[in-house]
Amino acid sequence: MKRNLIILIIGLLLGAWIGSNLIRDRDPFANPFKSDALIDRLKDGGSDLLEGGKDVLQDGIDKLKK
Numbered sequence: 001m002k003r004n005l006i007i008l009i010i011g012l013l014l015g016a017w018i019g020s021n022l023i024r025d026r027d028p029f030a031n032p033f034k035s036d037a038l039i040d041r042l043k044d045g046g047s048d049l050l051e052g053g054k055d056v057l058q059d060g061i062d063k064l065k066k
Helices: 002-023 038-065
Strands: none
Touching: none
16 A cells, blocks of 8 residues: 555656656656746747858858869
8 A cells, every 4th residue: 555655746846757758848757947048049049040051151161172
């Protein structure tokens, strides 16, 4: 009986953890307490955009050199 109760509690906690991340479109095992502020999302998106732009520019420069 104790074992079943412990398994139920652990399952509920793990399900709530994963469920809250899936609702917010995050990795299932990410930290659910991480800030989801607009500023943080914009910074992450801007960083991804700059990294992608760098790769495109490098490819363009390489094509011009050939």
